[in-house]
Amino acid sequence: MSAELQDSTLLCDQSLIDGVWCDARSGLAFDVKNPASSEVLAQVPDMGAVDARTAVEAAAAAFKDWRRRSARERMAILRRWHQQIIDNADDLALLLTLEQGKPLAEARAEVLSGANFVDWFAAEAMRVMGDILPPADNSRREWSTRHPIGVVAAITPWNFPSSMVTRKVAPALAAGCTVVLKPAEDTPLSALALAVLAERAGVPAGVFNVVTASHGAEVGGELTSNPQVRKLSFTGSTAVGKLLMAQCAATVKKVSLELGGNAPFLVFEDADLDEAVRGAIAIKFYNTGQTCICANRIMVHERVYDAFLERLARAVGALTLGEGTGDGVTQGPLINPAAFAKVSSLVEDAVSSGATVVTGGGGDAGLGGTFYPLTVLGDVTPAMKVFNTEIFGPVAPVYRFSDEDEAIRLANDTPYGLAAYAYTRDLGRIFRLNEQLEYGMVGVNTSRFVSETVPFGGVKESGIGREGSVYGIDEFLETRYLCLAGL
Numbered sequence: 001m002s003a004e005l006q007d008s009t010l011l012c013d014q015s016l017i018d019g020v021w022c023d024a025r026s027g028l029a030f031d032v033k034n035p036a037s038s039e040v041l042a043q044v045p046d047m048g049a050v051d052a053r054t055a056v057e058a059a060a061a062a063f064k065d066w067r068r069r070s071a072r073e074r075m076a077i078l079r080r081w082h083q084q085i086i087d088n089a090d091d092l093a094l095l096l097t098l099e100q101g102k103p104l105a106e107a108r109a110e111v112l113s114g115a116n117f118v119d120w121f122a123a124e125a126m127r128v129m130g131d132i133l134p135p136a137d138n139s140r141r142e143w144s145t146r147h148p149i150g151v152v153a154a155i156t157p158w159n160f161p162s163s164m165v166t167r168k169v170a171p172a173l174a175a176g177c178t179v180v181l182k183p184a185e186d187t188p189l190s191a192l193a194l195a196v197l198a199e200r201a202g203v204p205a206g207v208f209n210v211v212t213a214s215h216g217a218e219v220g221g222e223l224t225s226n227p228q229v230r231k232l233s234f235t236g237s238t239a240v241g242k243l244l245m246a247q248c249a250a251t252v253k254k255v256s257l258e259l260g261g262n263a264p265f266l267v268f269e270d271a272d273l274d275e276a277v278r279g280a281i282a283i284k285f286y287n288t289g290q291t292c293i294c295a296n297r298i299m300v301h302e303r304v305y306d307a308f309l310e311r312l313a314r315a316v317g318a319l320t321l322g323e324g325t326g327d328g329v330t331q332g333p334l335i336n337p338a339a340f341a342k343v344s345s346l347v348e349d350a351v352s353s354g355a356t357v358v359t360g361g362g363g364d365a366g367l368g369g370t371f372y373p374l375t376v377l378g379d380v381t382p383a384m385k386v387f388n389t390e391i392f393g394p395v396a397p398v399y400r401f402s403d404e405d406e407a408i409r410l411a412n413d414t415p416y417g418l419a420a421y422a423y424t425r426d427l428g429r430i431f432r433l434n435e436q437l438e439y440g441m442v443g444v445n446t447s448r449f450v451s452e453t454v455p456f457g458g459v460k461e462s463g464i465g466r467e468g469s470v471y472g473i474d475e476f477l478e479t480r481y482l483c484l485a486g487l
């Protein structure tokens with residue numbers, strides 16, 4: 001497989017601790033497989049608590065020097081990392097497609113959007129500033145100052161193996177923190193390749209460490225209990241996020257959590273239906289439905305329901321399912337057989353409770369065990385499991401509503417609060433929706449609004465903190481106060 005890469009050294013089979021590419025202390029390794037074919041792409045170290053501890057010690061030692069580097073120097077190193085990613089985007093995209101399954105064009109777009117975070121936070125390194133405070137007593141002078149928090153543990157999911165890494169590591173490094181990253185078991189190769197490029201860019205030994213593991217709990221246990229780790233930045237499921245947050249409590253670490261979603265996609269009676277269908281396709285079937293901001297519940301006003309459903313099914317028919325490296329493929333496989341089983345059972349539950357299959361449905365799409373047919377379900381109701389479960393697959397359930405109040409009530413009827421979408425041309429309604437939808441991000445008449453400049457994150461059980469934007473670096477800084485008296 002490495003022969004297909006222009007630079008074969010980007011396919012790594014070792015982890016990076018303290019500037020040394022190494023195996024697990026136990027000698028164990030695990031397979032990384034192509035989800036489309038089950039082909040083994042590489043074996044990487046199956047690290048445990050002892051390796052994670054070594055990485056934390058390396059990061060703690062490296063922090064002493066890294067935090068003292070000038071902001072300009074950190075910016076320059078991050079800019080070189082950005083350039084390395086751009087220069088190697090084709091190889092990074094191929095690695096990403098092979099380990100994750102998404103189509104090559106989507107993988108390349110992810111690599112480039114991930115690079116944008118590095119570029120953005122390189123500049124943000126220069127904008128960490130404090131304040132001069134008005135003193136309560138004129139014999140004093142007072143300042144608030146901002147400092148890197150220390151060693152950061154970063155844990156990332158498999159659905160965006162490249163951009164979830166840069167969205168955490170770049171702001172951490174820009175702030176002056178050092179990082180121990182544990183990428184997802186299914187997709188460690190993108191993270192390791194990014195670490196190779198960071199090294200080439202001049203990121204010093206110990207500043208960015210990568211610990212690969214097939215049993216996240218053991219490494220996670222060390223990262224969340226080790227008192228030298230001062231911050232956990234986690235992206236993944238709400239269930240694991242809650243567990244890690246509880247584990248961090250014992251040492252009172254700062255946490256930021258980017259967790260699951262259950263996005264409502266509201267189509268009102270005055271919407272431009274063609275635009276709404278385009279938006280639904282773009283966000284429901286993006287990454288084969290495996291994103292936290294995917295439209296999970298498509299809710300349509302009863303007056304336009306039939307027309308929308310018919311146009312949506314037609315648009316789904318124009319998508320092409322296949323191996324991510326294939327020509328013209330727009331939809332890849334699910335990440336693993338367990339994901340396929342979960343999606344199948346959700347569709348079975350809905351159909352057995354009265355949902356109609358408009359297109360797609362069960363089976364394996366004739367391509368092998370991880371390819372789920374692109375599916376549209378009609379007559380879906382809140383009583384079905386799909387209503388409050390992250391589907392994480394190419395299944396579009398379409399619900400009916402009869403007025404705005406009902407739409408808002410249904411949209412908010414979930415513990416999640418990440419992204420919501422609405423299609424309407426009524427300006428008053430747009431303001432009402434913005435105020436009443438309990439979501440961290442709302443897209444009106446658009447479904448693709450994520451970039452490095454926007455504050456990405458959720459409310460309720462979708463998370464704490466924001467990534468990207470001018471706020472993203474705050475997660476890696478702490479504010480301190482200096483008071484000078486006796487003047």
Ligand code: NAP
Nearest residue numbers: 156157158183184185216217220236237240258259260292
């Ligand atoms: P996950 O099962 O929670 O895993 C996420 C990461 O946590 C992986 O690296 C995983 O390692 C690790 N992990 C699992 N159990 C752990 C434990 N006990 N201790 C420490 N680490 C542990 O989630 P996923 O299935 O990879 O990703 C999908 C989820 O992520 C969805 O819920 C999605 O909505 C969410 N997500 C959210 C955002 C956002 O920005 N809000 C973005 C992308 C994805 P292993 O791989 O080794 O299990």
